[in-house]
Amino acid sequence: MTEHLAPTVASPTRHEVGDDMTPFEAASYFFQRSADRLGLRDDMREVLGTSYRELGVQIPVRMDDGRVVVFRGYRIQHNGARGPYKGGIRYHESADLDEVRALAALMTWKNALIDVPFGGAKGGVQCEPGIMSTDELQRLTRRFTSMISYIIGVNRDIPAPDMGTNAQTMAWMMDAFGQRHGYTPGIVTGKPVELGGSPGREEATGRGVIIAAQEAAKRLGMRFKGARVAVQGFGNVGYWASILAEEAGATVVAVSDVGGATHNPQGLDLEAVVKHQREAVSVSRYPGGEEMSNEDLLEVDCDILIPAAIDGVIHSRNADRVKASLVVEAANAPTTPAADRILTERGVKVVPDILANSGGVTVSYFEWVQNIQQFRWELDQVNFELKKRMRRATEQVFARAEADETTLREAAFDIAVQRVARADELRGYI
Ligand code: NAD
Numbered sequence: 001m002t003e004h005l006a007p008t009v010a011s012p013t014r015h016e017v018g019d020d021m022t023p024f025e026a027a028s029y030f031f032q033r034s035a036d037r038l039g040l041r042d043d044m045r046e047v048l049g050t051s052y053r054e055l056g057v058q059i060p061v062r063m064d065d066g067r068v069v070v071f072r073g074y075r076i077q078h079n080g081a082r083g084p085y086k087g088g089i090r091y092h093e094s095a096d097l098d099e100v101r102a103l104a105a106l107m108t109w110k111n112a113l114i115d116v117p118f119g120g121a122k123g124g125v126q127c128e129p130g131i132m133s134t135d136e137l138q139r140l141t142r143r144f145t146s147m148i149s150y151i152i153g154v155n156r157d158i159p160a161p162d163m164g165t166n167a168q169t170m171a172w173m174m175d176a177f178g179q180r181h182g183y184t185p186g187i188v189t190g191k192p193v194e195l196g197g198s199p200g201r202e203e204a205t206g207r208g209v210i211i212a213a214q215e216a217a218k219r220l221g222m223r224f225k226g227a228r229v230a231v232q233g234f235g236n237v238g239y240w241a242s243i244l245a246e247e248a249g250a251t252v253v254a255v256s257d258v259g260g261a262t263h264n265p266q267g268l269d270l271e272a273v274v275k276h277q278r279e280a281v282s283v284s285r286y287p288g289g290e291e292m293s294n295e296d297l298l299e300v301d302c303d304i305l306i307p308a309a310i311d312g313v314i315h316s317r318n319a320d321r322v323k324a325s326l327v328v329e330a331a332n333a334p335t336t337p338a339a340d341r342i343l344t345e346r347g348v349k350v351v352p353d354i355l356a357n358s359g360g361v362t363v364s365y366f367e368w369v370q371n372i373q374q375f376r377w378e379l380d381q382v383n384f385e386l387k388k389r390m391r392r393a394t395e396q397v398f399a400r401a402e403a404d405e406t407t408l409r410e411a412a413f414d415i416a417v418q419r420v421a422r423a424d425e426l427r428g429y430i
Contacts, residue, residue, distance in 0.1 A: 017337045019315040023102035026312075029337045031105065034413035037406075044421050047430050048108075051101055053077045057147040059125065061140045064133050071140060072096075073125040075148040077157060078104040081423035082112055084155050085121035086361060088162030088190075089144075089169070091137075095124030099311075103162075106332055106354060107361070109416035114358040114393050116365040121157050123148065129164040138172050145176040152177070154186040154372070160364050161190040163310070166236070167202065171195050186371035189364035198367035200382035201360075205330070206240025206308075207383070208359015208390050210248060213304060213328045215394040216351045216408075222303065222326065225249035228265075230302040230324070232256050232294060233309025234273070234283050237330045237357065241306050242270055254292070254300045258309075260284025261297040298322060307334035314339045322348060329353040344407050352409035354416060355397055362389050 108120025185196035259282025308330035401411035
């Protein structure tokens with residue numbers, strides 16, 4: 001096991017604003033620009049610009065065929081001034097130290113912006129969950145949990161699902177942690193409801209995305225009802241965002257997954273797309289739509305574009321071809337800093353990730369509260385509280401952007417960074 005404290009600061013000025021930034025350099029870019037606007041002191045800039053703790057572990061796992069494969073895993077705690085660390089666990093081949101470090105920092109800003117009492121963290125294991133058996137995934141999850149168990153805890157650091165992990169993964173984590181520490185449902189969120197998960201958690205991120213999209217549309221003078229929506233990524237977040245967009249009166253004209261995209265300008269029959277995806281493993285080649293690539297989906301004729309898959313998909317080479325007038329970032333970091341600049345210059349409004357996808361961590365917070373109190377909320381209460389918080393945060397971001405004449409992303413970062421800096425100051429940490 002290796003543990004690194006206080007890594008070197010990623011230089012914000014080393015790179016021109018291009019697409020060649022690493023995920024952490026891109027996340028740092030938005031933070032450093034905010035620090036400039038806020039006139040943050042150098043010592044505070046260094047504290048907020050680096051991780052508090054970075055744990056890297058090797059995870060030997062016996063595969064079903066008898067081989068032992070050694071995976072690499074991380075748990076990174078970025079800042080804990082506002083509460084216990086909180087953030088998902090990603091299983092993906094690209095989940096390396098830099099990517100997990102970037103996602104941990106984004107969690108700090110997201111949690112501060114939506115105003116839940118958590119700091120920011122993220123975990124990741126570099127693996128391909130799609131080609132692993134359920135038994136292999138369970139062995140990997142149990143060993144990873146025991147390796148990070150001395151830095152997580154109900155009042156220390158609470159993992160949740162992210163790309164490649166789900167409620168089942170959280171159930172294994174809770175069980176592995178409980179074997180050593182006793183029954184501890186609040187150690188993870190996003191658990192199955194039968195094990196203390198919250199009603200509404202599964203769809204919470206997608207629900208939050210659509211609440212933010214509706215609020216943004218209203219403030220921009222766009223009609224959400226009847227708007228044409230394209231969604232990249234038809235996994236947990238993209239699926240729920242599509243379903244709830246349609247429920248709110250929009251027309252979903254294109255969706256995609258890693259296998260490709262499907263497009264129908266008249267609107268897709270989402271239930272039929274889901275059925276096709278289940279049978280054919282991908283939404284591509286869905287008979288009720290025209291097949292297209294994931295890249296083309298981003299440029300499709302629509303009013304609202306919702307990237308809900310991976311980072312860096314909107315970049316300097318396609319940003320000028322995005323036709324949507326509103327981009328709602330359901331994925332983390334789908335827009336590179338270079339593309340962000342191009343979209344801004346073109347007048348395309350972007351609801352940033354740290355606002356748009358914060359519904360997931362908000363309901364994770366409700367789950368943690370329910371676990372601590374050993375009390376179950378009704379779904380209506382969960383959705384009511386989620387809507388209230390999403391609306392309030394969206395309103396605050398729009399108000400700040402208008403007052404300071406900034407983009408929505410700049411306003412969101414400024415609010416979040418200011419809150420975290422204030423908490424560090426009040427604690428006397430710096
Ligand atoms: P998921 O694993 O359920 O779904 C991911 C989807 O993206 C799948 O449809 C997959 O096929 C597609 N995809 C993967 N690689 C792709 C590629 N190269 N090109 C196009 N599509 C690709 O994951 P999820 O939980 O829905 O997360 C999606 C995004 O939302 C991630 O960026 C994640 O960090 C972010 N997010 C998730 C949550 C949550 O609660 N699950 C919360 C906040 C943010």
